[in-house]
Amino acid sequence: MTSRTGAAVPAARTAPAVEPDPLDHPVPRVAADAATVECLLRCWVRETGPPRPAGGALLVPLAATGGALLVPVRYWSATGWHRFGPPALESAPPDAPPVDAVTLAGLLAREAGYGRRAAEAPGGPAPRAGSPGAGRPGAEGAGGRGSATGRVPAGAQDGACPGPSAGAAAPARAAPADGPEAGAVAASSGPSAAPPAPGGTDPLRPAAAAGPSETAAVRACPAGSPGHPPVAVPAGDLPEADAAAFAGRVADSVRRTAAFLGYRRAEPADPGTGGPFLAAEQSVVLGHPMHPAPAGREGLTDAECRRYSPQARGSFPLHWFAVDRSVLAADSAWTERGRVVPADQIAASLAASGVRLPGGAVPLPLHPWQAREVRQRTGVAELFAAGLLRDLGPCGEPWHPTSSARTVYRPGAPAMLKLSLAPPVTGSRREHLRTELHRGVEVHRLLRGGLGARLRAAFPGRPGFDIVRDPAWLAVDGPDGGPVAGLDVVIRHCPFGPADDAACVAGLTAPRPWPGRTRLSSRLAQLVIRLAARTGRPVRVVAAEWFLRYLHVVVRPLLWLDGEAGIALEAHQRNTLVLLDADGWPAGGRYRGNQGCAYRESRRPELQRRLPGVGSRSGSFVADHVADERFLYDLGVDNVLGLVGAFGSQRLCDERVLLAALRRFLAAAASGPARLSSSLPARFLDSPTLRCGADLLTRLYGPDEPVGPVETPSVHVTIANPLHPATA
Structure with missing residues (x-):
């Protein structure tokens, strides 16, 4: 076995002593950083496809930097749910600190940018199909740092489930009849088979996998050194990677995760007010295991983050706007005693007694964060100036954010509310499309009609x-009759009692x-x-x-x-x-x-x-x-x-x-x-x-x-x- 420099490396230890789990570190900041490092590495393994390491460490080549990372493998998963220890630079001295999450984010972003620029340069390598990581030396570097000692990084353990990981791209093979070849990385625009529907450009907001005609070119970056084959990167209409912004989002996520973890360690018991349903919604303390910045809350102050985040068991009163009926859009299939209840009546029943409505107006609940942001938009400001919208301010009992952050729950209320939320949560703006509002009511009608x-x-x-069921919604139309983005709410039936x-x-x-x-x-x-x-x-x-x-x-x-x-x-x-x-x-x-x-x-x-x-x-x-x-x-x-x-x-x-x-x-x-x-x-x-x-x-x-x-x-x-x- 040789290192990336070609020097002989002694065989790796395959069963090193069990190290403490980094997620259990008593300092929340350290544990949060370790959790984010693992998320980044799980993503990297899924998207580049190294084989299962032969020993206790995974080699991550850094062609753009001229080095590599050695990552202790605590557990290698057949389905991609790997566990990793703190990574170290291959050339670093043994007493060097491990690579933290922000540094790792910067290194991986640098690799992505380097590979894309090299691929798109004149005379660069032609697009290639197959695995982005096929033949990568994940096993080759498993024995050590490429030094004379061949030392396995601390924390490496023998993982279960031998064989390739589902988180790794498969070897190149013939493509299925309805999709790209294995390992291809593609830019897709969602389901183009359905025509654009009124009120939005995408008939299904969740990014459906593209068909063959929607697949962008796949280009490969040049090898960084002998034995390091190319890595496929997306090409086509994708924007240039912003490594600084990416590292900033990861840093924000680490900081938020540390705060969540510190709070939950101080108060680990679930409060009894919301029952098992709310406790489960508030349990995703470390965020999604396959997201590189799972706790991102860009634009929030620390106080707002704690108030609006399920991980911190936050709660808050809703912010209310009064909407003139001339600009109100709504639909409802909500029934009580066999009669349809209009959406504005449902909203009024959920509104606090302190909400004072002008004559002819309908109450519209908003997330407090959204209410602040949306008022800065030109179209919304014009509606306020015309007296068609009025700001009633925050009012009423507190509502609790569920796992999505924008859907809120109040114990004892007959409905939950799915709110639009423009500021990015884990990097995404979450505002409803009008097509989505129609879809919720439509599904309810299908089910009620016999299905x-x-x-x-x-x-x-x-x-x-x-x-x-999502049987009702409220929204606002502009003077031209088109939807006003961000001013809407889905009214969701709440079927869960305190004992469920x-x-x-x-x-x-x-x-x-x-x-x-x-x-x-x-x-x-x-x-x-x-x-x-x-x-x-x-x-x-x-x-x-x-x-x-x-x-x-x-x-x-x-x-x-x-x-x-x-x-x-x-x-x-x-x-x-x-x-x-x-x-x-x-x-x-x-x-x-x-x-x-x-x-x-x-x-x-x-x-x-x-x-x-x-x-x-x-x-x-x-x-x-x-x-x-x-x-x-x-x-x-x-x-x-x-x-x-x-x-x-x-x-x-x-x-x-x-x-x-x-x-x-x-x-x-x-x-x-x-x-x-x-x-x-x-x-x-x-x-x-x-x-x-x-x-x-x-x-x-x-x-x-x-x-x-x-x-x-x-x-x-x-x-x-x-x-x-x-x-x-």
């Missing part, structure tokens, strides 16, 4: 499976502080360990049974809706809730986020019969290949494989066991006696590669929730499918 009864019949008993143990999967799997414990752990781990103690069975056996129950009560109904109705839901972990019984087993499920519903084009006639005019204002129909790819990413990669990765990385169950169980479940759903009509089970089993979002590159080149096909493309990468025989 909901069929769903309940297919999955009888309580609590069963259902979609959390409903937990979003992201909150269930997230490590967090607990009373009486010094180590972070997830509620999922607490549940499984408690069930194992109660039943006298091994933890790994209980974990496997928990996972199987989840597949049957949550995943199977989602597949049923796709197959029977042609509705593919954006069922990632934050949008998916599992209902737990008194012992902690999965007993039912709920999906939320109707703005992410996609209707298959092939099912248009059937859906039109169910609801005449469906899709005309929501722009929800997409080509089947778009629905396939997006559904497979959200439900397959983010949700199910993410749950497998959580079980594995938290040492609850071997990922190989869970992947085998998943194969059996999908095989039965694809061709068994209880088979479903959805195409996802067969595609999930048979596709050698899967497409998913490339969050690191997206943070460098564009936002993660594009609102238009040209201005803000998103970036996708093709990864190996851990279920496929070629990978398993």
Whole structure:
């Protein structure tokens, strides 16, 4: 074995002493930095595709800098949920401090910029297909720093699940008929199969995977040194990477995470006011494990961040505007005692008694942050000047932000409110498109028109499976009749009482502080360990049974809706809730986020019969290949494989066991006696590669929730499918 300089390196230790988990460091800033480093590295592995290291460390080549990083591997995941220790520069002395998150962000951004400039220069390398990391020396550098000592960085451990990672791009192979080759990194503009709908440029805001015609060129950067092959980077209409801005967002995220972690360690017990539902919504303390800056709150003061963030158990009164009815836009399918309740009446019932409305006006609730920002916009200022909008200020009881930060919950209220939020949260502006508002009501009408009864019949008993309804909305139109961006609210039915143990999967799997414990752990781990103690069975056996129950009560109904109705839901972990019984087993499920519903084009006639005019204002129909790819990413990669990765990385169950169980479940759903009509089970089993979002590159080149096909493309990468025989 040789180092990157060609010098001989002794073999690596494959089972070094177990080091303390960096996430448990007593100083919140240090633990927060370690968590962010891990997020950045997980993104890098997913988007560049190094093979599983042969030893205890991963080599990250830095062609633009002329060096490399050595990263201790605490756990190597078949599904991409790796655990890493503090990285070190290959050439650094043994007593040098590890590379922190901001430095790592700068180095990775520098690599991306260097590779793109080299690829687009005259005479640069031609576009190449295949894996961006195929043949990268992840194993070659596993033995040490490239020095005479060959020392493995402190913290390296032997990871479970041998074989390629699903977070790594697959070796180059023939492309599937409906997508790019494995490992290709592409800029995509979302689902172009559906025409632009009124009120927005993108019929489905979530970035659906592009079809072949939407794939930008893939170019490769030159090798930095012998043995370091090129890395694919996006090319085409993407803007230039802003390394300084990226590093700044990462720094902001680290600082916010440290504050959240310090607060939650000081007060680890869940307050009893909001019940299990709110506790789960507030549990994602460290943020999304695949996001490079998961706690970003740019533009907020520290006091605002604590007030508006679920991680800090924030709460606040809503800010209210009075809207003249002449500029009001609204729709409602909310019913009480069989009668439709108009959206303005629902808003009035939720408004505080202190909200004093002028005659002929309707109350519009806003996030306080949004109310401050939107008043600076020219069109909104003109509406205020004309007396069509009036600022009533903050008023009423506090509402609590849920995991998305912009959806708010008040215990005892019949509705939750999904608010527009322009300032970037984790790098994204989250303002509704008018098409999304229509889509929520439309889905409710479809379900109420008979589809909901069929769903309940297919999955009888309580609590069963259902979609959390978004049956009403309010918004503002300008003098020209067009939507005024940022002045709107979705009124969401709140089906959860204080005794309902409903937990979003992201909150269930997230490590967090607990009373009486010094180590972070997830509620999922607490549940499984408690069930194992109660039943006298091994933890790994209980974990496997928990996972199987989840597949049957949550995943199977989602597949049923796709197959029977042609509705593919954006069922990632934050949008998916599992209902737990008194012992902690999965007993039912709920999906939320109707703005992410996609209707298959092939099912248009059937859906039109169910609801005449469906899709005309929501722009929800997409080509089947778009629905396939997006559904497979959200439900397959983010949700199910993410749950497998959580079980594995938290040492609850071997990922190989869970992947085998998943194969059996999908095989039965694809061709068994209880088979479903959805195409996802067969595609999930048979596709050698899967497409998913490339969050690191997206943070460098564009936002993660594009609102238009040209201005803000998103970036996708093709990864190996851990279920496929070629990978398993």
